[in-house]
Amino acid sequence: MSALKNPRNIGTLALLVIIAAAPLAFGDENYIMRVITTGLCAAIAVYGMNIILGFTGQLSLAQGGFFGIGAYTVGLLTTDYDWSFWSAFALAVIGTAVVGYLSGLIALRTRDEYFAIFTMAIGFIIYLTISRWEAVTHAHSGVNNVKFPEAGDLIDFSDPTAMFYLVFVILLVCVYITYAIRRSGVGRTLLTIRTSEDLADAIGVKVGLSKQLAFAASAVFGGIGGGLYASVVGFIGPDAASVDKTFEFLMFILVGGMGTVAGPLIGSMIVTFLFEFFQDFQAYRFIVLGPIIIALVIFAPRGIVGYLGGFVDRRNRRRRIAETRSTDEARGAAEPMETTTSEETK
Amino acid sequence: MTLLEIRGLGKRFGGLDAVKDVSLDVEEGRITAVIGPNGAGKSTLFNLVHGFYRPSAGAVSFNGRDITHSSPHATVAEGIARTFQTTHLFDDSTLLENVLAGRIVRSRSNIFDAIFHTPRHRREARINEDKALEALEYCGVGDYRHDLASNVPQEVQKRTAVAMALATEPVLMLLDEPAGGIPEEETADFGNLIRSLPQRGVSVLLVEHKMSMIMDLADTILVLDHGQKLALGTPAEIQSNPDVIKAYLGSTKQEEN
Amino acid sequence: MTLFIQQLFNGLALGGVYCLAAIGLTLVFGVLRIPNLAHGALYMLGAYVTYFFLATLGVPYLAAIGIAALVLFVVGVGLERLVFHPLRNSPHTHHMIAAVGAMFFFQSLAQVIWGADFRRMDTPITGSLHILGAEISAQRIVIIITAVVVLALLTWFIKRSIHGQTIEAIEQDRTGAALVGINPSMVSMLTLGLSALLATIAAGLVSPINLLSPTMGDALNLKVFAIIILGGLGSLPGAIIGGFALAIAETMTSTYISSAVGEAVAFIVLVAVLAIRPTGLFTKAVQR
Numbered sequence: 032m033s034a035l036k037n038p039r040n041i042g043t044l045a046l047l048v049i050i051a052a053a054p055l056a057f058g059d060e061n062y063i064m065r066v067i068t069t070g071l072c073a074a075i076a077v078y079g080m081n082i083i084l085g086f087t088g089q090l091s092l093a094q095g096g097f098f099g100i101g102a103y104t105v106g107l108l109t110t111d112y113d114w115s116f117w118s119a120f121a122l123a124v125i126g127t128a129v130v131g132y133l134s135g136l137i138a139l140r141t142r143d144e145y146f147a148i149f150t151m152a153i154g155f156i157i158y159l160t161i162s163r164w165e166a167v168t169h170a171h172s173g174v175n176n177v178k179f180p181e182a183g184d185l186i187d188f189s190d191p192t193a194m195f196y197l198v199f200v201i202l203l204v205c206v207y208i209t210y211a212i213r214r215s216g217v218g219r220t221l222l223t224i225r226t227s228e229d230l231a232d233a234i235g236v237k238v239g240l241s242k243q244l245a246f247a248a249s250a251v252f253g254g255i256g257g258g259l260y261a262s263v264v265g266f267i268g269p270d271a272a273s274v275d276k277t278f279e280f281l282m283f284i285l286v287g288g289m290g291t292v293a294g295p296l297i298g299s300m301i302v303t304f305l306f307e308f309f310q311d312f313q314a315y316r317f318i319v320l321g322p323i324i325i326a327l328v329i330f331a332p333r334g335i336v337g338y339l340g341g342f343v344d345r346r347n348r349r350r351r352i353a354e355t356r357s358t359d360e361a362r363g364a365a366e367p368m369e370t371t372t373s374e375e376t377k
Numbered sequence: 378m379t380l381l382e383i384r385g386l387g388k389r390f391g392g393l394d395a396v397k398d399v400s401l402d403v404e405e406g407r408i409t410a411v412i413g414p415n416g417a418g419k420s421t422l423f424n425l426v427h428g429f430y431r432p433s434a435g436a437v438s439f440n441g442r443d444i445t446h447s448s449p450h451a452t453v454a455e456g457i458a459r460t461f462q463t464t465h466l467f468d469d470s471t472l473l474e475n476v477l478a479g480r481i482v483r484s485r486s487n488i489f490d491a492i493f494h495t496p497r498h499r500r501e502a503r504i505n506e507d508k509a510l511e512a513l514e515y516c517g518v519g520d521y522r523h524d525l526a527s528n529v530p531q532e533v534q535k536r537t538a539v540a541m542a543l544a545t546e547p548v549l550m551l552l553d554e555p556a557g558g559i560p561e562e563e564t565a566d567f568g569n570l571i572r573s574l575p576q577r578g579v580s581v582l583l584v585e586h587k588m589s590m591i592m593d594l595a596d597t598i599l600v601l602d603h604g605q606k607l608a609l610g611t612p613a614e615i616q617s618n619p620d621v622i623k624a625y626l627g628s629t630k631q632e633e634n
Numbered sequence: 635m636t637l638f639i640q641q642l643f644n645g646l647a648l649g650g651v652y653c654l655a656a657i658g659l660t661l662v663f664g665v666l667r668i669p670n671l672a673h674g675a676l677y678m679l680g681a682y683v684t685y686f687f688l689a690t691l692g693v694p695y696l697a698a699i700g701i702a703a704l705v706l707f708v709v710g711v712g713l714e715r716l717v718f719h720p721l722r723n724s725p726h727t728h729h730m731i732a733a734v735g736a737m738f739f740f741q742s743l744a745q746v747i748w749g750a751d752f753r754r755m756d757t758p759i760t761g762s763l764h765i766l767g768a769e770i771s772a773q774r775i776v777i778i779i780t781a782v783v784v785l786a787l788l789t790w791f792i793k794r795s796i797h798g799q800t801i802e803a804i805e806q807d808r809t810g811a812a813l814v815g816i817n818p819s820m821v822s823m824l825t826l827g828l829s830a831l832l833a834t835i836a837a838g839l840v841s842p843i844n845l846l847s848p849t850m851g852d853a854l855n856l857k858v859f860a861i862i863i864l865g866g867l868g869s870l871p872g873a874i875i876g877g878f879a880l881a882i883a884e885t886m887t888s889t890y891i892s893s894a895v896g897e898a899v900a901f902i903v904l905v906a907v908l909a910i911r912p913t914g915l916f917t918k919a920v921q922r
Contacts, residue, residue: 090727092671092734137909143726144669144867148859149908151671155856156901163894208492215491215498216484216505223467223478230465233427235453235482235545274852278738281731315746321739328728328735329720348471351523 038343040210042336043293047206050300051199054192064191065263070303071198072260077283077295078205079252085290086218087245088225089142093134093150094280096157097127097250099272101257103161103168106267109178116180116262123258124251131250135243142228154277162269173268177261188262198259202296205252210292221245222290275317279306282320285327288334297335380405380549380580381426381457386435388418388425395421396604398435403549408571408581410591413601414624419584420462422601423551426582427459428452440548453482458547460538462554462584468527472537475526476512479544480505512540515577516570532559532567539570543579550574552583556590568594592616600624640768641889642882647774649881650781654836655854656861656873657788658829664805664868665825666718668726671733673833673858674851675740676713680706680834681841681850682744685755695758699838703831710830714823737851744848757842777839784835785874792870801825805868853897860904 050067057063076098083091101123108119134153141149161168168174179188186193212218220241223231231238261267270276279302287298309316327334333341381403388396396418403409411419424430426437428449436445444452458479467475484505490498513519516536521529526537535555542550556567568590574581585591591598592612600607600621608618615621659673670676683705687698717736721729762771792798800816801824844850861880865872880903888896 084727088725088727090730137905141908144663144730145863145908147671147727147730148669148863149904151859152856152901152904155852156898159897211491211494212488215488216481216486216501217488217491219474219478220481222470223481226467226469227465229429230461230467231478232429232449233453233459233461233465234479234541235450236478237450275738278734281734285731315742317738317742318746321735321737321742324735325717325732325739328724328732329717332724332728348523348525355520355523 039292039340042339043206043210046293046296047203050296054195058192061191064195066303066307067300068191068195068198068263069260070299071195071202072256072263073280073283073303074256074296074299075198075202075205075259076253076256077280077287077299078202078209079249079256080280080284081209081249081290081295082212082221082252083245083249085284085294086212086221086225087242089138089242089246090147091150091246091249092147092274092277093154093157094249094253095274095276095278096154096272097131097253098257098260098276098280099157099161099269100127100130101254101259102261102267102271103174103257104254105258106174106177106261107168109262110174110176116178119178120180120258120262123254127250127254127257128247131247131254132243134250135246138246139239139243151274154274158269158272158274161272168269171269173266174261175266177265177267179262194263198263201255201259205255206292206296209295213292225290278317278324282324284334285324285332286334288336288338288340289332291334291336291340294334294336301335378405379403380440381582382438383422383426384436384438386422386425386437387433388421388430389433394604396425396601399599399601399604399606400435401599401606401609403580403582404597405548405580406575406578407596408575408583408594409597409599410583410585410595411599411601412585412588412591413607416603417601418604419601420553421604423459423553423582423584426452427457427551450482453545453547456546456548457551458542458545458549459551460542460553460555462557466526466534466537466541469525471523471525472513472518472529472533472540473506473509473522475537476509476540476544477505479512479541480509482545508546509540509544512543513537515543516540532563535559535567536570543577547579549580549582552581552585554584554586556585556587564590636767637889639766640770641885643765643768643770643774643778645882645885646878647777648840648885649878650777651836651840652857652861652881653874653877654781654784654832654839656858656865656877657785657870658832659858660862660865660868660870660873661801661805661825662829663862665801666714666722666822668718668729668733669859669867670826670829671730671855672713672736672740673829674853674855675737676706676710676830676851677833677837677854678846678848678851679709679740679744680830681755681837681846682748684834684838684841685748685753685846688755699835702838703834706830706834707827710827711823713830714826718826719819719822741848741851748846748848750848752845752847754845755841759842773842780835780839784832788832789870797821797824856904857900860900860907864903864907 053067054064057067076094079097080091080094083089104123104126105116105119108114108122109116138146138149162170164170179194180197182188188194188197212221220236223234223236224238224241228238257271260271283298283302284295285298286302287296288294306316309319331338379402383399383401386396386399387394399422401409411422413419421430425432428444428447428451432445436443438444439452439455439457442455444455447455467478484501486495486498486501510519510522513522516539518533518536518540521533526534535558539552539555552571555571556564559567564587571581571583572594583595595612597610598612598615599609600615602624607624608615608621610618655673655677659670662668662670680702683702684698687693687701688695693701713736717732718729721732757773759772759776762769763775792802800821803816804818804821857880861876862873864880865876880900883903884896884899887899
């Protein structure tokens with residue numbers, strides 16, 4: 032395949048290589064490694080958001096909630112119930128899949144603003160449950176000493192670099208799945224729904240089912256990200272499930288670029304470091320970030336990768352148009368002129 | 378053979394009959410047209426057949442199978458495609474990508490095929506591309522395949538909409554004013570495209586305002602007025618039907634002038 | 635029986651608050667076609683501004699609510715101008731994301747100015763009335779009366795005044811309204827301002843009963859959205875009926891079952907309505 036000739040894919044690969052090399056530069060600085068690794072956990076959840084918001088065009092405000100379910104499943108099971116990390120993590124994935132699938136049964140019937148309101152309600156109810164059900168979740172005292180993944184004597188996951196690579200490998204899988212979706216009929220199905228549900232319906236797309244599965248998939252990604260996050264930071268509180276988390280994810284995906292393969296990762300990395308930078312103003316950061324997110328949707332809604340990719344696509348398209356025209360003898364050289372004029376009139 | 382059988386179909390919106398007691402047989406290999414003044418219920422009839430609306434009364438069967446309560450994606454899978462009055466295309470996509478979207482309903486490969494890049498996925502991707510290109514060429518817009526839908530002239534858009542419908546491999550195509558907005562001098566060309574469809578094995582049910590085009594194309598014409606059948610017959614019968622002349626043809630002539 | 639009457643009045647008072655908050659939201663949806671996810675944050679800000687005038691500047695209670703309502707009217711107009719107006723032609727997800735951004739901005743702003751701790755707003759209205767054996771606090775009576783008066787004024791405003799009629803016209807047919815010379819962007823500003831004003835009155839009335847916190851709008855957000863989805867997005871009578879229905883259901887389940895169920899009622903209503911009819915119970919079938 033010519034996949035490697037596409038500058039978009041080259042860019043994504045370069046980005047992954049750079050991140051993979053991070054321990055070489057910061058291997059000794061546990062703090063920075065920790066920041067990068069939590070950023071990658073968030074990126075996994077953002078890849079979930081990318082499926083439902085970026086590809087399918089439905090705003091899900093429940094992603095923070097699913098992140099929280101993943102985090103609390105791993106957090107509570109490995110501490111209060113002494114499960115191993117891996118079995119708790121597996122249950123976190125299954126659990127978010129089930130919750131995502133079941134809420135998807137209703138979500139598939141809704142569209143646009145109803146979908147957003149419904150998912151807002153789901154997210155809020157998950158947060159309420161976690162922050163109020165003291166007997167099980169310890170409410171605001173949170174969960175301490177979440178286990179690291181076990182690997183016998185092979186790898187010691189209490190080493191930040193080892194943990195980084197574990198999260199990184201799982202992230203790689205998420206990036207690849209996103210890439211596979213985007214170039215396949217599945218991606219075409221979701222993009223069709225994003226553009227127009229009525230038209231999608233009219234050409235035989237199973238809109239409801241596709242939306243439900245996309246939502247369930249996004250929930251699973253959220254759960255995976257949350258489960259890893261709990262283990263990386265070792266301590267979780269209800270904040271892990273709050274609407275603030277959803278807002279952070281929104282910010283990540285907006286900066287990076289909705290519906291792109293590399294966008295969620297770039298956005299997560301950049302904004303995570305921005306957050307660290309603003310750490311002293313923790314409580315007040317949204318005073319700055321709120322207006323920034325508004326400015327982004329108004330002035331630059333396509334994100335970094337969206338604009339770069341758009342540039343590459345436009346160039347490729349011009350070349351292809353020129354090729355199709357020149358192969359057609361009868362039309363001659365006048366034809367490319369016509370395209371440029373029609374492009375200008377639009 | 379009768380392909381589509383509409384029996385006593387009705388739809389009420391808030392106490393008003395948008396369509397009432399309409400029956401129609403659409404024959405295989407023919408072009409059937411529905412005409413009538415604005416608000417006569419033509420688009421509603423299409424929406425009922427296609428499954429966008431649930432009928433309040435009556436039944437629709439296709440190829441002998443009852444599709445009265447089928448959802449749109451099920452009717453498309455059965456082999457009924459449609460185009461819309463106002464052209465619906467994905468503006469930010471190229472024409473080829475647009476027509477490829479029409480292939481979704483005929484694709485069997487799923488997310489796992491995509492992830493593992495299975496032979497089925499590769500085979501289907503190739504077939505889809507070939508069929509989409511063929512549909513574009515057939516509709517005479519193959520040269521524009523890499524252009525964005527928003528950048529091409531109206532007529533090319535209209536043809537692409539037909540190509541997208543063709544890509545779903547239909548047996549019957551519902552065309553809702555396919556030539557609307559096309560300059561008069563290109564209407565004949567567009568009519569030829571529609572006329573050729575039955576030879577491709579695609580029967581046509583058509584709503585159109587351009588009377589000359591209808592009389593030229595259609596084998597059978599149904600005239601609707603206020604949601605009800607006013608007349609049914611060949612173009613010659615319709616043109617000489619006194620009810621039709623009184624209720625519709627006369628007023629249309631005035632509108633056109 | 636006494637308990638029931640007591641709770642019925644509590645429910646009515648709460649219903650008045652919900653109505654005032656929900657009506658603005660449903661109007662905004664009707665006119666601008668957007669669900670203003672920042673509505674709960676406007677409500678919260680309204681409560682704090684009322685608190686500021688009442689507790690910090692010593693303005694009398696009802697006057698403090700009035701001034702705060704005017705302040706929030708301006709905030710609402712600003713929100714429309716700076717956020718929703720520039721996004722009017724964007725995909726529907728964009729203005730919802732922007733609204734979430736505005737929500738976090740308002741919350742953070744309140745936290746910076748007034749701190750994250752809960753605050754209590756004292757009201758000069760004390761005492762209580764005895765009705766059919768039940769003891770109803772005067773504050774709740776004030777809430778019910780104010781809500782009824784404001785709702786009546788609002789209905790009058792929409793049916794009788796020029797501005798109100800334009801709001802209704804746009805709600806019914808945006809392009810048609812533009813054709814007859816109504817300026818949609820003027821009406822959008824007015825509607826968002828009005829919604830913030832109504833939310834502030836609601837917040838000012840209920841704050842002496844509840845506590846103030848920067849996140850107080852989150853729970854209300856869920857409730858008002860449940861109400862307007864129950865009543866049909868954009869429907870005024872729907873918002874009023876839905877507001878009282880939800881409030882009474884909430885107080886009754888809290889009293890007779892458990893407070894946890896009471897808190898979940900809004901969520902249950904929302905999910906049930908969307909499961910039965912994804913476009914709201916009272917919305918008419920719209921011809922596509």
